[in-house]
Amino acid sequence: MNEPDLITRLAAKGDGVTASGRHVVLAAPGDLVEADGTLHPGPHHVAPPCRHFPTCGGCQLQHADEETLADFVTQRVENAARAQGLVPRALAAPAMSPPRSRRRASLKIANGGGRPIIGFTQAGSHRIVDMRECHVLLPDLFALVPKLRDYFAGKRGKYAIGAEMARSDQGVDLGLTGFFPDGLSETEALLDFARDNGLARLTLDQGYGAEGFWEPEPVTVTLGGHRVSFPAGAFVQATAQAERALTGAALEWLDGCDQVADLFSGLGTFAIPLAANAKVLAAEADRAAVLACRGAANSAGIPVQVEHRDLFRNPLRAEELRGFDAVLLDPPRAGARTQIEQIAASGVGRVVYVSCNPSSWSRDGRVLADHGYALEELRPVGQFRWSTHVELASLFVKHD
Template identity: 60%
Template sequence: MSDPVTRIAAKGDGLTEGGQHVAGGVPGDVLAADGTLVRGPHHVDPPCRHFPQCGGCQLQHADDAALAQFVSDRVSFAAESQGLVPGTLTPPHLSPPRTRRRATLHAARLGKKLVIGFREGGSHRIVEMTECHILHPRLFALVDPLRKLLASWGGKLAADIQLTLVDTGIAAEIKGISAENLAQTEALLDFAREHSLARLSVDEGFGPEPVWEPEPATVTLGGTPVSFPHGAFLQPTADGEAALLSAAREWCSGHGIVADLFAGLGTFAFALAGPAKVLAAEADRGAHLACQAAARASGKPVHALHRDLFRDPLTADEISKFGCVLLDPPRAGARNQVDAIAQSTASRVAYVSCNPQSWARDARRLADAGFRLAELRPVGQFRWSTHVELASLFLRD
């Protein structure tokens, strides 16, 4: 008896009407009685030759309609798991191919060959990258030159390479190598100069140290140039960032003083500042100092606060002073801070999340305190990935 695939499950496999999980299944496919998968109208040929071995993508076999449904389902099912129904569930936003502006690649010497790319799913094995449909073209253009650079390095090599597209080019950080002589130092400088890098840093195990940075690397957030510290968080695509900022502006504008919690470099704070005054609270010292310096230099009404909101959340009394509270916590969520929000007199909360499960737990706490989930916006910045983000608005009368 055939069993139709009705949706894509959280880890990327197809789920049939009969409850079976099928690798590579998408809605519209049919699991035949003999166990074979019959393709449906939403099953497409993957654009990349490295799929499915490369762990950078899990869903290249799904068309845009199936991808959009997956992103929407992940978010709406998370809400339903806590008994929450949004007043409005917007159509999901999907970032286009080749727009990822940050990524971490891996490099290793295998015999006489130097391989570089993403790892296989659930493995340390590196897939040799010869094409990529998610990386921004400027990042991908650096892969082959990096391969040639690292191939000249002596000894056994295993390195992680973090690439980020910033205002003045690419900030590259290589962890796992060291320049042990003048020739290697000159090779790094020549590489950075030839490819017009914004910054090239090397981490020998004691933290990244710049070897090339002709001028301070910055990212522009809300029209404000902000220094880009090593390891700082940046939304993975400019397109996805714009979608999240659109929600934040719509929900927070015109509501007086705004609290931006887990503010990072100030992605939301600088977009919302003026005429609103914004408190930007962040635990990471490098990000806090970058936000603070940019606020002072730009004159924007952003007050940067260095505070660990996991251990020392804003209190209910402090939260009650703000017209709108925006939070964008790490994947673990914001349990303690949400508890304080629930106990405050706040009536408007914009919650941005990269983890629907932890968000749903926090959302339930807000609902128990009298908030209603007014709007839910699914966002798929990590195209062809099972990683899903969202923006949500909670209101309390």
């Protein structure tokens, strides 16, 4: 009789893996799996808190305990580094976001047999899981879900609507895609919905970009203690805890730097707090984000120079970067191959690289290492709780 296999670790997509390489879905380290697939939960296997797990695609790891979640985040980052020969001189404990802390989400709304269904889609499917509870969203974001269900209860026919929710200083910012009220009565009903639910803003997008429908006062987000105009659909870190962890790392590592270039700067998540102690150049391709960051810097009188620039097509050149003490970059998931080559050639003393993709980060990090940069510290961040999505902050230092 064959002995059951022991699950030793979690793979990148969340499957449990045995020493022999067998992958088992919904398994945690310490579980035992029989030859026929029967799973015997071990000490790190816990009862998922949400009734929708594992059907809902929003979470993949609710069956794993806190120790396993933290280990998973750390190992994803560390393994990506080592795959490129990058060995950090210091590896920090992961910063983990708690339950019910996510302040932005993209949901789907559709007609489910005569009634609206609202939620995340199933993994690998377009089918919507009708959300009746959620353990990742902020409570005021989730509270809007049954209200939306009630509002669309009277809508007939086939429809597929996107709902983008984000927490702003003024409350919940809601954007609906693929929907527009038909006639005066529907328009008035939608205005009533926005007002009665205290929305900070409601925008509608029929495929030509978001159009303002309800915004009783200008919507803002606070970055580095300063209010910044929040364009519809603009990027913010998914949780406040992760934002503090990432900006805290940048502030610590760049302490004493007088001139900092912040690349892919967005609304100024890093540029604005860094400007408390340094002059900052913030470069960003999204025009709305550029205007928001510039407006906040001018209003607060802080030393942030904002440049509208597509860093993929027109990266800051090495000669432009040589006047800076440090560079911070937080690129999209694809990484920043063209820009990182210019940074590496510049010889700038410090590079803080924030990433939402350990694979592209490690590829770019290899370029820095080949130009004499050492990976001084690596800080994993588990921003998307119970998800296989992992973030990180890293410090590279140039050594002659």
